[in-house]
Amino acid sequence: MAGIGNEKVFENDKVVVWNFALAPGEESPMHTHTRQYMWYAIEGAPLRLFDESGTDIGVFEVPTGAVYSLKVDDGYIEVLSDISKGTRFPATHSARNEGNKPYREVLVEYK
Template sequence: MAGVGTDKIFENDKVIVWNFVLEPGAETPIHTHEHAYMWYSIQGAPLQIFDEAGKDLGTLEVPTGAVYSLKLEDGFLEVLSDIGKGVRVPATHKAKNTGPTPYREILVEYKN
């Protein structure tokens, strides 16, 4: 994983588009989000979130077909979309797929 996704598939002066795949039981490295972003879940799974010290911040149930929108403010990400609305996590974190199937999303970062 490089950056906030598995593979960067597009970038211009306004957005960066990532493909992101996380196999069952796999974890992302600790990473930091530097932009507000949205993602579309192509294949959902429960994602357990940890802060940079390894503290369990809870599990986000991500259903297939869900769209999430997040703002970045003061080192935290906050979910703005109806699904998950109000959830806040540190911009620096890692995630683990705790489900039995691969997780896949398309993530779009908004450059400011």
């Protein structure tokens, strides 16, 4: 499995910080989240999610400037923040940028 971002930019005993970007139409490698995390959408886009078997599980709209807090539990991710609160999706997934502009985020994993 691939890492959860394009580039690890910082790590200490408490967090790992990743840059993540997808060009329009680009899809991330399949990856698995194992830690609680949050992300900030620098440039938002609609992201189409696919589960481990490649099944389309829908589009997750990510607006520019949105901040998400997420919990990983029993193979699923649950959104805890007000925006999209309660949304669940598999911890192992890939994402494709369905928009016509680049998608960019900074993701912080909590150790």
